Amino acid sequence: xxxxxxxxxxxxxxxxPFALVYGAGVMVRNWMYDKSILKTSHFNIPIICIxxxxxxGTGKSPMVEYLIGLLKDQFRVATLSRGYxxxxxxxxxxxxxxxxxxxxxxxxxxxxxxxxxxxAVGEERIEAIPQLLYDRPDTxxxxxxxxxxxxxxxxxxxxxxxxxxxxxxxxxxLPTGDLRDQxxxxxxxxxxxxxxxxxxxxxxxxxxxxxxxxxxxxxxxFFTSIRYGEPYHLVxxxxxxxxxxxxxxxxxxxxxxxPLKKYLLEEANTYEACYYSDHHIFTIDDLRExxxxxxxxxxxxxxxxxxxxxxxxxxxxxxxxxxxxxxxxPINVSxxxxxxxxxxxxxxxxxxxxxxxxxxxx
Numbered sequence: 001x002x003x004x005x006x007x008x009x010x011x012x013x014x015x016x017p018f019a020l021v022y023g024a025g026v027m028v029r030n031w032m033y034d035k036s037i038l039k040t041s042h043f044n045i046p047i048i049c050i051x052x053x054x055x056x057g058t059g060k061s062p063m064v065e066y067l068i069g070l071l072k073d074q075f076r077v078a079t080l081s082r083g084y085x086x087x088x089x090x091x092x093x094x095x096x097x098x099x100x101x102x103x104x105x106x107x108x109x110x111x112x113x114x115x116x117x118x119x120a121v122g123e124e125r126i127e128a129i130p131q132l133l134y135d136r137p138d139t140x141x142x143x144x145x146x147x148x149x150x151x152x153x154x155x156x157x158x159x160x161x162x163x164x165x166x167x168x169x170x171x172x173x174l175p176t177g178d179l180r181d182q183x184x185x186x187x188x189x190x191x192x193x194x195x196x197x198x199x200x201x202x203x204x205x206x207x208x209x210x211x212x213x214x215x216x217x218x219x220x221x222f223f224t225s226i227r228y229g230e231p232y233h234l235v236x237x238x239x240x241x242x243x244x245x246x247x248x249x250x251x252x253x254x255x256x257x258x259p260l261k262k263y264l265l266e267e268a269n270t271y272e273a274c275y276y277s278d279h280h281i282f283t284i285d286d287l288r289e290x291x292x293x294x295x296x297x298x299x300x301x302x303x304x305x306x307x308x309x310x311x312x313x314x315x316x317x318x319x320x321x322x323x324x325x326x327x328x329x330p331i332n333v334s335x336x337x338x339x340x341x342x343x344x345x346x347x348x349x350x351x352x353x354x355x356x357x358x359x360x361x362x
Contacts, residue, residue: 023172030184045141046157047156048155052146054166054177057255058163060161064110064143065113065114070344071351072114074348076141080120084279103121105309125150160189190218201223223336227334229329234315240303249273252275253313291324305329
């Protein structure tokens with residue numbers, strides 16, 4: 001594994017000239033938006049944008065879900081995503097017959113967990129928002145998933161995420177690094193959230209990170225960690241807690257499984273893993289492999305664990321799983337330093353202020 005990482009890093013370094021070309025293109029595009037050569041559209045509704053500057057998992061989906069949970073009892077909420085790796089094109093609004101293949105993993109996850117909200121997908125957000133508002137005219141707030149780099153839309157509130165272990169200030173443009181946008185774009189954010197921190201992070205470490213990020217006076221900075229919930233059955237949704245006697249077979253196709261692996265090492269006896277590429281489309285052959293791996297495990301108490309993101313692509317096999325204990329591990333955002341209330345108040349205050357401003361203008 002270490003040898004593979006070494007060769008991967010070496011290969012990415014060799015691609016440095018391509019990173020310079022890519023970075024130049026990004027900076028020219030941003031300059032054109034800054035100079036209003038490329039136009040930005042505004043909408044008469046509160047829009048909250050969740051995004052990052054890099055590729056890979058920074059925790060956007062858990063943050064979107066956190067906002068849904070925070071807002072859905074107070075406002076009529078809609079989410080709009082690109083629908084990455086779906087097999088359809090254009091605008092789609094989720095309904096009871098929708099599948100993950102049609103709208104993508106994360107939007108399907110939002111819809112299954114929160115069917116009372118509107119969940120839409122569309123590559124061209126500038127076209128999808130009017131269609132969404134036409135289909136759901138009572139919408140009071142839109143949460144844009146992974147849209148920080150989509151400057152054709154001016155969101156009212158921009159929340160920028162960065163992984164604690166891979167801050168955007170330490171990164172470089174693709175393909176040498178993971179950045180898909182320039183570091184200076186962080187200035188457009190209203191809120192900076194450092195994700196995947198250790199739950200026991202101390203104030204001095206947080207201060208060091210703040211000094212590295214150099215937030216502007218108007219930018220609020222928050223630190224979050226991952227909190228895993230109790231596993232629930234893929235089909236029946238009955239809960240079953242992990243314990244130190246269990247042997248776990250981890251089945252996952254996500255960008256960064258490291259926090260999950262660390263959690264399982266702490267909560268279970270041992271674990272094995274079936275890793276797949278990010279957004280992997282599971283097949284019957286995959287299920288056969290998973291079953292064989294599970295049946296080869298010798299432990300008296302054993303369980304299969306997958307992520308919520310993977311579960312939306314596995315639930316279609318519910319009828320063929322038989323008595324295999326296939327469980328889903330939920331993930332939640334946990335704010336450090338008792339900052340939950342401050343974050344929540346900022347979000348709700350933005351929406352109320354926007355609505356009041358709109359009413360006054362009218």
